[in-house]
Amino acid sequence: DIQMTQSPSSVSASVGDRVTITCRASQGISSWLAWYQQKPGKAPKLLIYAASSLQSGVPSRFSGSGSGTDFTLTISSLQPEDFATYYCQQANSFPTFGPGTKVDIK
Amino acid sequence: QVQLVQSGAEVKKPGSSVKVSCKASGGTFSSYAISWVRQAPGQGLEWMGRIIPILGIANYAQKFQGRVTITADKSTSTAYMELSSLRSEDTAVYYCARTEADSSGYYRYFDYWGQGTLVTVSS
Numbered sequence: 001d002i003q004m005t006q007s008p009s010s011v012s013a014s015v016g017d018r019v020t021i022t023c024r025a026s027q028g029i030s031s032w033l034a035w036y037q038q039k040p041g042k043a044p045k046l047l048i049y050a051a052s053s054l055q056s057g058v059p060s061r062f063s064g065s066g067s068g069t070d071f072t073l074t075i076s077s078l079q080p081e082d083f084a085t086y087y088c089q090q091a092n093s094f095p096t097f098g099p100g101t102k103v104d105i106k
Numbered sequence: 107q108v109q110l111v112q113s114g115a116e117v118k119k120p121g122s123s124v125k126v127s128c129k130a131s132g133g134t135f136s137s138y139a140i141s142w143v144r145q146a147p148g149q150g151l152e153w154m155g156r157i158i159p160i161l162g163i164a165n166y167a168q169k170f171q172g173r174v175t176i177t178a179d180k181s182t183s184t185a186y187m188e189l190s191s192l193r194s195e196d197t198a199v200y201y202c203a204r205t206e207a208d209s210s211g212y213y214r215y216f217d218y219w220g221q222g223t224l225v226t227v228s229s
Contacts, residue, residue: 001168034215036151043201043219044151055217087151091214094165095141097151 002026002090004098012106019075021101023088028068032091035064035073038100039084048073049091078103108132110140110202110220117226123190126223128202135183136160139205139213142176142187144198145222156205157185158213192227199224 003026013019023033031051036044046055048064051071061076075082083105088098113127128140141156155166159178166174175188185202200223203216 032214036216038151043203043222044216045219046215046217049215089151089215091212094167095153095214095216097143097153100150 006098006101010102013078014106017078019078021073023071023098025069025090029090029092031067033071034089036087037084108218112220112223115224118192122192124225125188126200128185128220130183136180140185141203143201146198194227197227
């Protein structure tokens with residue numbers, strides 16, 4: 001199985017901040033990576049797929065980059081509704097998820 | 107639009123089995139894959155397996171091989187996940203999620219999710 005790691009595990013930020021989350025795969029996965037946002041008590045929501053493609057309806061302040069083993073999710077200007085937990089998921093083989101990064105209010 | 111509606115919460119005894127359903131509406135049920143992803147309290151997401159109804163093929167994560175069975179009824183656009191030999195560590199919210207095939211025929215990303223079903227395993 002491909003193992004996914006994320007850093008940091010949590011980040012405290014303020015509205016308007018730029019937030020960057022990193023995801024690393026245990027082996028190369030080309031660009032087969034997605035990012036999800038999950039709020040408490042809710043199902044995850046697809047934000048980014050194929051490492052950098054924005055899912056329909058997702059605000060443009062979210063962006064993704066990377067290929068191979070190292071990937072980044074960036075929120076350019078954090079909004080109140082963005083406080084949530086973010087997961088990466090590799091899609092190169094049967095899916096595995098990263099452990100999550102919680103973005104909370106500073 | 108696509109909706110996945112799951113069955114309600116369950117409380118089960120250790121050693122028993124649970125079967126959770128996921129009814130799809132909108133889209134073409136047979137043309138996409140339905141996966142099951144679970145989340146233990148306060149923990150991350152864990153893929154358990156999937157079914158591709160049009161092929162009738164199910165794949166399972168190694169961790170759950172032999173204990174999980176995923177099926178689909180195309181006539182009712184419903185997928186099922188049955189987990190047996192339940193233990194306390196199986197207490198979790200179980201989600202179904204849809205994946206469309208990409209241009210190469212691979213199922214990669216979960217674009218629609220059910221609302222989740224809480225399964226509690228307790229004596």
